[in-house]
Amino acid sequence: xxxxxxxxxxxxxxxxxxxxxxxxxxxxxxxxxxxxxxxxxxxxxxxxxxxxxxxxxxxxxxxxxxxxxxxxxxxxxxxxxxxxxxxxxxxxxxxxxxxxxxxxxxxxxxxxxxxxxxxxxxxxxxxxxxxxxxxxxxxxxxxxxxxxxxxxxxxxxxxxxxxxxxxxxxxxxxxxxxxxxxxxxxxxxxxxxxxxxxxx
Amino acid sequence: xxxxxxxxxxxxxxxxxxxxxxxxxxxxxxxxxxxxxxxxxxxxxxxxxxxxxxxxxxxxxxxxxxxxxxxxxxxxxxxxxxxxxxxxxxxxxxxxxxxxxxxxxxxxxxxxxxxxxxxxxxxxxxxxxxxxxxxxxxxxxxxxxxxxxxxxxxxxxxxxxxxxxxxxxxxxxxxxxxxxxxxxxxxxxxxxxxxxxxxxxxxxxxxxxxxxxxxxxxxxxxxxxxxxxxxxxxxxxxxxxxxxxxxxxxxxxxxxxxxxxxxxxxxxxxxxxxxxxxxxxxxxxxxxxxxxxxxxxxxxxxxxxxxxxxxxxxxxxxxxxxxxxxx
Numbered sequence: 001x002x003x004x005x006x007x008x009x010x011x012x013x014x015x016x017x018x019x020x021x022x023x024x025x026x027x028x029x030x031x032x033x034x035x036x037x038x039x040x041x042x043x044x045x046x047x048x049x050x051x052x053x054x055x056x057x058x059x060x061x062x063x064x065x066x067x068x069x070x071x072x073x074x075x076x077x078x079x080x081x082x083x084x085x086x087x088x089x090x091x092x093x094x095x096x097x098x099x100x101x102x103x104x105x106x107x108x109x110x111x112x113x114x115x116x117x118x119x120x121x122x123x124x125x126x127x128x129x130x131x132x133x134x135x136x137x138x139x140x141x142x143x144x145x146x147x148x149x150x151x152x153x154x155x156x157x158x159x160x161x162x163x164x165x166x167x168x169x170x171x172x173x174x175x176x177x178x179x180x181x182x183x184x185x186x187x188x189x190x191x192x193x194x195x196x197x198x199x200x
Numbered sequence: 201x202x203x204x205x206x207x208x209x210x211x212x213x214x215x216x217x218x219x220x221x222x223x224x225x226x227x228x229x230x231x232x233x234x235x236x237x238x239x240x241x242x243x244x245x246x247x248x249x250x251x252x253x254x255x256x257x258x259x260x261x262x263x264x265x266x267x268x269x270x271x272x273x274x275x276x277x278x279x280x281x282x283x284x285x286x287x288x289x290x291x292x293x294x295x296x297x298x299x300x301x302x303x304x305x306x307x308x309x310x311x312x313x314x315x316x317x318x319x320x321x322x323x324x325x326x327x328x329x330x331x332x333x334x335x336x337x338x339x340x341x342x343x344x345x346x347x348x349x350x351x352x353x354x355x356x357x358x359x360x361x362x363x364x365x366x367x368x369x370x371x372x373x374x375x376x377x378x379x380x381x382x383x384x385x386x387x388x389x390x391x392x393x394x395x396x397x398x399x400x401x402x403x404x405x406x407x408x409x410x411x412x413x414x415x416x417x418x419x420x421x422x423x424x425x426x427x428x429x430x431x432x433x434x435x436x437x438x439x440x441x442x443x444x445x446x447x448x449x450x451x452x453x454x455x456x457x458x459x460x461x462x463x464x465x466x467x468x469x470x471x472x473x474x475x476x477x478x479x480x481x482x483x484x485x486x487x488x489x490x491x492x493x494x495x496x497x498x499x500x501x502x503x504x505x506x507x508x509x510x511x512x513x514x515x516x517x518x519x520x521x522x523x524x525x526x527x
Contacts (some may be wrong), residue, residue, distance in 0.1 A: 006490065007491075010491045011487060011488070012493050014237045014238075014487065014490050014491040015237070017236070017237055017238065017239050018233075018236045018237050020239065022235070022236065022239050022240055022241045023239040023240070024239070024240050024241050026241060026244065083520075101450075146296065182390065
């Protein structure tokens with residue numbers, strides 16, 4: 001008898017799924033929304049005035065664990081600078097076959113020039129075709145986006161909230177001011193060589 | 201009724217074409233319905249809403265190589281799928297899909313033959329289908345095929361009894377073995393009401409007879425690769441595949457005839473009601489497949505002999521007493 005009830009219950013569950021929207025989508029026509037921090041194909045960004053953010057410092061190349069980024073930097077022509085800095089990237093290539101999409105280049109970049117974006121469908125018939133040149137990576141002139149770097153930015157501190165009275169010792173009662181202290185900032189990290197031995 | 205060969209031929213062709221189309225679209229209907237029950241979309245690429253998928257499947261199956269294993273027992277290996285395939289069509293000959301109607305002064309009966317022993321004929325014919333499975337499994341020269349075939353025959357023997365007994369209640373109430381007269385007898389009330397237990401036993405036994413989930417032990421993929429049709433490919437496999445689906449349609453059609461009042465229904469003409477009822481039962485087949493896990497072999501045997509058979513006997517006994525005292 002219990003088995004019959006279980007079977008009816010099971011049938012009800014499967015039938016309720018029939019009335020729901022399917023979990024899958026018709027892939028090439030429809031895409032699932034991707035989270036803001038998706039690490040896909042790189043994009044090189046520009047400033048509002050059209051200058052490239054990349055200053056050819058090669059930090060991304062150095063940070064890359066897969067050695068996927070190749071840069072040749074050149075001095076800016078003062079009359080017609082490509083970037084606001086002294087130098088710019090004359091050649092900027094990313095080998096998408098080597099790239100592991102870790103985002104270390106984005107973290108290393110001091111100007112927010114390179115970010116990893118949501119395009120994950122990288123296809124080519126040749127190995128050479130998977131090496132993306134600067135022209136392919138750079139956003140078109142007149143466009144000045146920041147990309148996923150905004151999604152990676154640290155969230156603002158939480159607003160100060162008074163703790164529940166009964167959870168806190170009387171001397172500690174009051175509002176949390178939102179400041180975060182590290183051990184070093186309050187001097188606790190600067191321990192003497194004999195640290196930890198005094199009280200024993 | 202005089203026998204008209206031309207009329208019988210035309211009806212046969214219509215039945216065969218109808219069943220083949222039904223089989224083709226049953227595969228699509230099953231895949232789409234199971235997909236929706238599992239929260240997926242199912243095949244929707246070939247043609248609008250995937251409606252040409254059966255054609256694509258058919259072309260693929262026709263073009264596939266038909267392998268013959270080295271250890272196959274030859275003529276039997278080739279004939280076995282044909283036995284299953286042919287027998288699947290035969291039982292539909294006596295199923296009435298609608299009431300007799302007149303076209304141009306000529307009475308057309310939408311059934312091929314109104315045999316006075318209709319139910320017995322169906323039980324006899326459906327039991328023949330097992331020969332295709334057993335012979336195919338044995339002649340493949342493969343242990344998995346053989347185990348699948350043996351399981352299938354054991355399952356058939358166990359559930360055929362309950363199937364026959366569950367039908368007996370309807371026969372006693374209607375007082376006839378003819379399917380058209382059984383449908384006529386359900387004009388006032390469907391036999392589902394007085395024979396609820398019999399209907400349930402019939403449908404469960406019917407699922408087991410057609411080797412469908414959760415009774416699909418002869419094809420248990422995890423243990424037996426594909427059971428009795430492991431070694432079959434191409435068109436020969438298609439025959440087994442077709443037999444399974446047409447048997448499903450047949451079992452649903454018989455259940456409609458015996459328990460759901462056949463063609464009776466308001467507003468729409470009879471054949472439409474017949475079609476709707478069969479489609480609803482076929483959906484229940486798919487629904488069960490998407491819900492229930494496969495039974496273990498000992499559970500299958502215990503359920504068949506210790507639960508289903510006593511229930512069927514009880515149903516027959518109670519019906520017999522009721523017919524004698526009030527009928």
